Amino acid sequence: MLGGAFHAAVLFLVSAGLQLVFGVQKILNLACGSFYALGAYLGVSAVTWALGAGLPAPLFVVVLIAAGLALAVIGPVVERILRTIYDRDESFQLLLTFALVLMFEDVIRFVWGTAPHQLGTVYLVYGQLRIAGSTVPVYNLVVIAAGALIALGMGWLLTRTRFGRIVRATAENREMSEALGVDMHSVYARVFTLGVALGTVGGALVIPATAATSEMGIELIVEAFAVVVIGGLGSMRGAFVGALIVGLLKAGAIAIWPEVEMLAVYVVVVAVLVLRPTGLFARAAA
Amino acid sequence: MIARALGAIAVVALLAAPVVIPRYHVTLLLPAFAYSIGLLGLNLLFGTTGLLSFGHALFVALGAYTAAALTTHFHILHLETLLIGAALVAGVVAVPVGLLCVRYVKIYFGMLTLAFGMLFYSFLYKFYTLTGGDEGIRVLRPRLLGQAFAGLDKVEFLIGPFYYYALAVLAMATLLMHRIVRSPFGLGLRAIRENPDKAAYVGVAVRRYRFYAFVIAAVFGAVGGALLAVPTGLADPLLAYWTHSGNLVFMLLLGGFDHFLGPLVGALVFILLQDTVMSLTTYWRFVFGAILAVIVIFFPRGLLGLLAWRREPTA
Numbered sequence: 001m002l003g004g005a006f007h008a009a010v011l012f013l014v015s016a017g018l019q020l021v022f023g024v025q026k027i028l029n030l031a032c033g034s035f036y037a038l039g040a041y042l043g044v045s046a047v048t049w050a051l052g053a054g055l056p057a058p059l060f061v062v063v064l065i066a067a068g069l070a071l072a073v074i075g076p077v078v079e080r081i082l083r084t085i086y087d088r089d090e091s092f093q094l095l096l097t098f099a100l101v102l103m104f105e106d107v108i109r110f111v112w113g114t115a116p117h118q119l120g121t122v123y124l125v126y127g128q129l130r131i132a133g134s135t136v137p138v139y140n141l142v143v144i145a146a147g148a149l150i151a152l153g154m155g156w157l158l159t160r161t162r163f164g165r166i167v168r169a170t171a172e173n174r175e176m177s178e179a180l181g182v183d184m185h186s187v188y189a190r191v192f193t194l195g196v197a198l199g200t201v202g203g204a205l206v207i208p209a210t211a212a213t214s215e216m217g218i219e220l221i222v223e224a225f226a227v228v229v230i231g232g233l234g235s236m237r238g239a240f241v242g243a244l245i246v247g248l249l250k251a252g253a254i255a256i257w258p259e260v261e262m263l264a265v266y267v268v269v270v271a272v273l274v275l276r277p278t279g280l281f282a283r284a285a286a
Numbered sequence: 287m288i289a290r291a292l293g294a295i296a297v298v299a300l301l302a303a304p305v306v307i308p309r310y311h312v313t314l315l316l317p318a319f320a321y322s323i324g325l326l327g328l329n330l331l332f333g334t335t336g337l338l339s340f341g342h343a344l345f346v347a348l349g350a351y352t353a354a355a356l357t358t359h360f361h362i363l364h365l366e367t368l369l370i371g372a373a374l375v376a377g378v379v380a381v382p383v384g385l386l387c388v389r390y391v392k393i394y395f396g397m398l399t400l401a402f403g404m405l406f407y408s409f410l411y412k413f414y415t416l417t418g419g420d421e422g423i424r425v426l427r428p429r430l431l432g433q434a435f436a437g438l439d440k441v442e443f444l445i446g447p448f449y450y451y452a453l454a455v456l457a458m459a460t461l462l463m464h465r466i467v468r469s470p471f472g473l474g475l476r477a478i479r480e481n482p483d484k485a486a487y488v489g490v491a492v493r494r495y496r497f498y499a500f501v502i503a504a505v506f507g508a509v510g511g512a513l514l515a516v517p518t519g520l521a522d523p524l525l526a527y528w529t530h531s532g533n534l535v536f537m538l539l540l541g542g543f544d545h546f547l548g549p550l551v552g553a554l555v556f557i558l559l560q561d562t563v564m565s566l567t568t569y570w571r572f573v574f575g576a577i578l579a580v581i582v583i584f585f586p587r588g589l590l591g592l593l594a595w596r597r598e599p600t601a
Binding site for chain 2: 092100102103107109110222233260262267269
């Protein structure tokens with residue numbers, strides 16, 4: 001159960017980034033899995049370096065989040081590349097993000113090599129808890145809490161702030177908000193960067209618990225896809241519920257019948273697409 | 287005239303290739319032929335009908351696994367039977383999958399096809415006893431038109447009889463697809479791509495036509511997959527992985543999706559380019575990603591689009 005919730009928290013962050021970008025820019029960003037992988041690798045490097053430099057171990061989570069946020073600087077750069085094809089058919093936009101996936105995969109291989117990177121046992125520094133007969137690292141609870149907090153923060157950002165109102169207006173009707181004086185380029189750049197940051201922080205947070213591998217991005221993207229399809233494209237609440245469903249479903253399947261782990265997820269995806277093609281929480285206009 | 291002359295030169299070159307060029311390069315042409323057949327199908331969906339599938343690898347893998355299962359488990363070694371078997375299996379699978387997928391267009395169609403592809407991948411990967419898991423299933427050397435060619439070693443077999451066999455299958459597939467695209471049915475598909483509402487208005491059964499295109503594409507994909515599995519001698523789950531689907535679309539875009547011969551050019555150039563770049567650097571994915579990005583941004587009509595644009599600037 002808690003394993004599922006941990007996975008769901010990370011999955012939520014990546015899917016939220018995917019949703020945000022799709023909702024506003026109408027681009028289905030395959031590369032969000034690559035941002036996740038980049039976040040993971042940089043997280044390992046940053047924490048290893050910081051611990052070597054004498055950082056007290058309990059602070060490592062701060063370093064992780066900082067590394068994830070710092071990586072968001074690639075957001076504006078990637079957005080600038082994507083900007084060249086905003087007026088093109090969405091098939092081409094999808095393909096351009098696929099090109100980015102290929103490139104980022106090799107960037108990771110080039111910088112960090114092909115061997116998996118691990119952080120060792122530093123995440124046990126917060127100790128472990130015994131809950132309902134099973135042992136859970138407290139770190140996992142921290143990540144779950146962080147995921148929930150970020151979900152609340154995103155909700156606040158999108159519904160309660162001026163920036164959020166502009167973003168939602170743009171998602172609703174791009175021409176109209178442009179006519180009302182919204183600077184589209186700056187909104188797109190900021191939204192995309194926020195999407196990247198959600199992915200990189202998600203990757204950085206997952207890393208103490210698993211090893212970073214160069215395939216982790218292309219593996220996660222299909223799960224994030226499953227989340228947004230189940231939740232409904234472009235919807236934040238959908239990302240939250242979808243991530244919970246996928247995370248718990250995987251955890252449940254692993255406990256009961258490990259062979260069907262991902263199979264179960266895809267079956268649910270297909271079922272949702274067939275029965276409710278817009279997903280559980282899609283807004284009518286998106 | 288020029289096109290016809292170029293075509294004749296290409297056919298002669300392909301016929302002469304095994305005698306003229308080094309063995310290694312002949313073996314590279316085999317996957318290019320196989321991919322060409324699969325891409326002809328993919329292009330019927332994307333170039334002709336306007337539906338971008340991110341799950342075409344499902345059918346390529348299905349063809350490969352059919353060939354593998356028939357040779358290894360049932361000792362059926364006639365390649366004709368293997369190809370027909372692959373086509374039948376793909377057709378049977380494509381009916382329910384297609385019925386669901388063609389209810390959607392654009393990004394939803396892409397996502398649903400991707401989901402089905404990954405469903406199959408997950409099945410291949412996890413159901414070890416049936417599919418061999420990540421090791422896959424071996425594909426035994428087939429008989430061509432009843433001949434076993436027992437006297438030839440593996441490479442001699444591949445660059446000799448099998449080469450011409452694959453070339454003949456490719457030629458037949460190309461002619462067949464040409465007939466399909468030029469038929470009233472093909473015209474209907476193009477009308478759907480341009481404007482589904484108008485197509486429906488003039489009497490094209492939009493969803494039914496899309497469904498037929500989906501099934502035909504699947505059959506071509508599986509025949510290509512079965513031919514692909516013979517030279518590699520193996521069907522493995524990565525054939526169904528979503529990045530393989532992405533690579534298929536990449537090949538198509540490289541050749542030019544709005545030209546009938548785009549799939550053939552794309553497959554050939556992709557395979558040769560991949561071989562060259564991989565021998566130069568281990569980071570070939572980066573190079574290929576950059577190439578794809580450049581194509582998407584600057585030359586969305588691919589290599590053949592580039593040629594056509596040079597010849598007739600007004601078009």
